[in-house]
Amino acid sequence: MQGRTCLVTGANTGIGRATAVRLARGGAHVLLACRSAERTQPVLDEIAALPGADAGTGTATFVPLDLADLDAVRTTAAEVLDRLGPDGRLDLLVNNAGVAGAKGVTAQGFELTFGVGHLGHFLLTTLLLDKLVASAPARVVNLSSKAHFGAKGIDFEAVRQPTRSPAGLVEYQVAKLCNVLFTIELARRLPADADVTTCAVHPGVIGSDIWRQVPWPIRPAMTLFMGSVDTGATRVLRGALDPDLTGTTGTYLDRGRPKAPSAVATPDLAAQLWKQSEIWVE
Secondary structure, rough: OOOOOOOOOEEEEEEEEHHHHHHHHHOOOEEEEOOOEEEEEEEHHHHHHOOOOOOOOOOEEEEOOOOOHHHHHHHHHHHHHHOOOOOOOOOOOOOOOOOOOOOOOOOOEEHHHHHHHHHHHHHHHHHHHOOOOOOOOOEEEEEHHHHHHOOOOOOOOOHHHOOOOOOOHHHHHHHHHHHHHHHHHHHHHHOOOEEEEEEEEEOOEOOOOOOOOOOOOOOHHHHOOOOOOHHHHHHHHHHOOHHHHHHOOOOOEEEOOOOOOOOOHHHHHHHHHHHHHHHEEE
C-alpha cells in the first residue's frame, strides 16, 4: 500500500476503524471520513503511534462527513478533491459507514438507514468517481450484508418516509440490498478499460457499533456470539486488495468468497435504483 491513498467512511469505530488502521500499517495514507473529529482523534492517534512510523507505516487525516445530509456529502467530496489536487491519487474507496436499528429521516427526508447506507454513499462515490478512474487501478468496496437476502425488493415510496418497522430490520435489509445493486450497476457503467474493481462485501455477522441504536438488553444478547471487527476488516481488505478479484468487478463477497447475491438483486432493479438515486441527489 506504499504511496496509495484510501478513503474509509465510518472509520472512527468498528470495522471501519480496523480497516483504516491496517491500511495505514501497510503504508497507505488513509482519509478517515467521519462525522466527529473528536471521536476520530483516537484512530488518528493509534495510526500515528504504529511501530515503524519512519520505515513505511502510513498516515491518516480526518475528513468531515455526514452521510445523512447530501449537502454535507457534496462539501466532503469537494474537500477531498481539493486536498488531493489535480495530480493526487485516490486508489481505494471503502463505503463502510452505516446504521442499524436507527429510526427517522435524513436532512433531505429519506428513511435514515437507506439515506446513510445507500444514498449518501451513492453521491459520494459518483462525485469521486472521475478521480478513482484517473487513479486506476483502483477499487470501490461497498459493505453490504447477507441480510440483503431478506429484502423482497425496494419500495421507492417507503424510502422517502420515516422508519416504519419496530427494530428497523426491514429498512436495514433494503439498504443492504441497495449496496449490492449499486455495486452491480456501478460495475456496468464503468468504461471497460477503466480498471476500477467494485465489490459488495458481507464481512460476516460482526459485533460492531453499527448495532449501537439497538436498545439494551437486546443489543448485548444479540452481539454476544458475533465475530470480531478484525475478522470483518480482513474480509473487507480481501475485497480491497486481493489481486485474484481484478477483472471480476461487481462481485458479491460473502466472508471473503464470491457468491451469488439474492435473486432480487437483478440488473434491471440495479439500473432502476441508479436512475432514481440520480434524481434524488440532483
